[in-house]
Amino acid sequence: MSLKLALVQLAVGAQKAVNLANARAKVLEAAKAGANIVVLPECFNSPYGTQYFAQYAEEIDAAQPSESLQELSKMARDGNIFLVGGSIPERDSGHLFNTCTVWNPQGELIAKHRKVHLFDIDFPGRIVFKESDVLKPGNALTDFATPWGRFGVGICYDMRFPELAMIAARRGCVGMIYPGAFNMTTGPMHWELLLRARAMDNQVFVAGCSPARDTSATYHAWGHSTIVDPFARVIATTEDSQDIVYADLDLELIKEVRQSVPIYAQRRFDVYKDVAAAKKEVS
Ligand SMILES: NC(=O)CCC(=O)C(=O)O
DSSP states (O other): OOEEEEEEEEEOHHHHHHHHHHHHHHHHHHHHTTTEEEOOOOSSSSOOTTTTTHHOOOOTTTTTTTTHHHHHHHHHHTTTTTOOOOEEEEEEEEEEEEEEEOTTTOOOOEEEOOOOOEEEEEEEEEEEGGGGGGGOOOOOOOOETTTTEEEEEGGGGGGGGGHHHHHHHHOOEEEEHHHHHHHBBIIIIHHHHHHHHHHHHTTTTEEEEEOOOTTTTTSOOOOEEEEOTTTTOEEEEOOOSSSSEEEETTTHHHHHHHHOHHHHHEEETTTSOOGGGOOOOOO
């Protein structure tokens, strides 16, 4: 059964209603082009920045869907697709989270991932960012089922932590999907490398979906939404403008790479069973 994956590298601006309308147009364009699973970027309904999260935040209540949730549900239903709805700032009990929702072709919410690893970095002279000033982290791993297999979900900085992808792959996921918004410092250095590393470590498909770059915004996204195959080869990518990245995923490749390079059978958990218990020798 063939599977077409589409990453919508969305141009995101300051007006939520415009972002939602643009997302709908691009998601339905991807669906019309035959995509079965469509992905939106991190913070697809708001500019990315700690100063914006509270203003754009919505509650995620499937019984009483908020503006962005209603739109996501309709996009999935009207496009007859699985939709990985990027992320939105979520408000819950007075706290804010960076949260991805996943929708089935009936427009039902089937998964929700709260970013587990918050983006707190200090790159002297280049970029300081501290999501934890305003956000709380999620505390759970997330995957969802499709007719083509299960997919794990992480959000952006989560991709730097190999454990999420490894656990998803060991649970049988065929791919990892990361809505993300890398920046102009770490993007060129690490974005593609991390996507390929997660694919190589786990012999699964990996996709990273970024917003388009807006040089008038406070945060300049790297763009370069990319799909990587289980051999860790880039099979589709783009530059920094609004675009849709498509790839037909050949799921047989997972079997092929695991037969050729059988790290799954060769892993020595008897030697390194408990990584978390390893002595912490650096601060
Ligand atoms: N939005 C994010 O989590 C950005 C992550 C990032 O840029 C990185 O270098 O990691």
